[in-house]
Amino acid sequence: MYLKVKRKIDFILSLLAMILLWPLFLILAVIIKIDSKGPVFFKQKRIGMNKKYFYILKFRTMRTDTPKDTPTHLLDNPNVFITKSGRFLRKTSLDELPQIINILKGEMSIIGPRPALWNQDDLIEERDKYNANDVPVGLTGWAQINGRDELSIPLKSRLDGEYVENIGLKMDVKCFFGTILNVAKNDGVVEGGRKGIGDEESSSNKEKYK
Template structure:
């Protein structure tokens, strides 16, 4: 039933948003060389890979890795891409993924094929059995501010508490998060955050070793 409702809602959204798709597509083509859509291999349900769609926000030739793995990531973002990323409009083509059956509206965000740590953490707690979503519990509870462990903890909460009521709450809160552009970090900021977290964990481990 959930999958059927997702497909119906997505078809309606695709029809309603088709003028916006055309406008955004024209702006992208006028703003930079390259295709309108950006495709990427992501991890889906049961760790199966699928082709993931977004509006292109990066320059052609940008390394196909997570943004936090890029040095000076802002230099790769196109002018129109800055607006699309800030408003999360670049995520709209994932409606096509829902219609294809790769994704749903609400679920854990699909990891990149080479985000091995996140894949392993999710698999350990059973999150990999869920179909990935455009938005999810982790998205409204930190988004880019979350590291892989925090994302997995939020995803596990959703796995154990999923319901139509929770989905409705996540969608409602997502709208406000998007309007406020909350939780969006660029690559350099994410990298600095992850390095700080790594240092804190290393220090904690050293203290545990000394206490033993």
Template sequence: MKRAFDLFFVVCVGFWLLVPIGLIALLVRWTSPGPALYWSDRVGRNNRIFKMPKFRSMRLDTPAVATHLLSEPDQYLTPVGPFLRKTSLDELPQLWSIFRGDMSLVGPRPALFNQQDLIQLRTEVGVERLVPGLTGWAQINGRDELPIPDKVCLDAEYLRRQSFGFDLKIIFLTVWRVLRRDGVNH
């Protein structure tokens, strides 16, 4: 049922977002050199690596590490990067990953391929069995501000509590938090 809901959502919402997605892609291309999309290697279900697209909010010379590990992340942002991140519009291309089945609407956020501490802790508690999500329980309970052990605890709680109703609650709370811009660093 979860996969069917994901596909239904992506097809319905994706249709209505085609024009905004196209406009954002043009905006990214016009304001900085390079492609509109950034494809990052992410860790999916069973620790399998997949390519996840995002609208590029950082310059091409940005190191491939989590933003919080950069000494001065603001220096790497493109002119529209802060806006894309604060509004979470940089995440829209991940609808493609949901369509492909690499991601779900709700699940733990996919780790970067080089976040070994996060990957190891998730594997120890069985979270790696879940399909990663566009949003998740940890996302709405702190997002970028959470230390890794706290994220993993919330991911493990999601593993135990997962249900269609819980997913709907997380989706609703995600929309609420995005509109309020809670927990967004950049």
């Protein structure tokens, strides 16, 4: 029952966010285009609820020649690939804003486990132990306000499991305001291993961009 209510809340809030934030979208798009060659957005194959594939959207923060589907923290020298505007977008988590579109489409929720990359078999398998692949993935979640970039996969998965066990309005509100506090304090962010609001941001090659 709560998942139905959750979807309605997600739709209303994401629609309001799009209406209010479109000027910011436009400003960031201009900055990205001026800063480096390539598209404003990039899409990336992720695992959604019930392990269904979808393409997550973000503002582009890396060069278009960055190795395909490689988590940022696994690159030999990630700073070489991150653009000037990308550093700011990552530090402030503004690169995650286009995921409002994913939420509007019903592919994501505002709160939930961060969607794993299609090839992150270790994370997907670990989350299966806690049924964390059976709930809507989110822009942010319980694991993200309890460690963010610093968490190991087993610990992150266990925290995602705690979210599943306690899923409800109270838990979502706690995650929402916890995220605002963490972003304001810049807690848990490790540049080069930076994982968006929630998890591994992997780069994509030109074929992944649009």
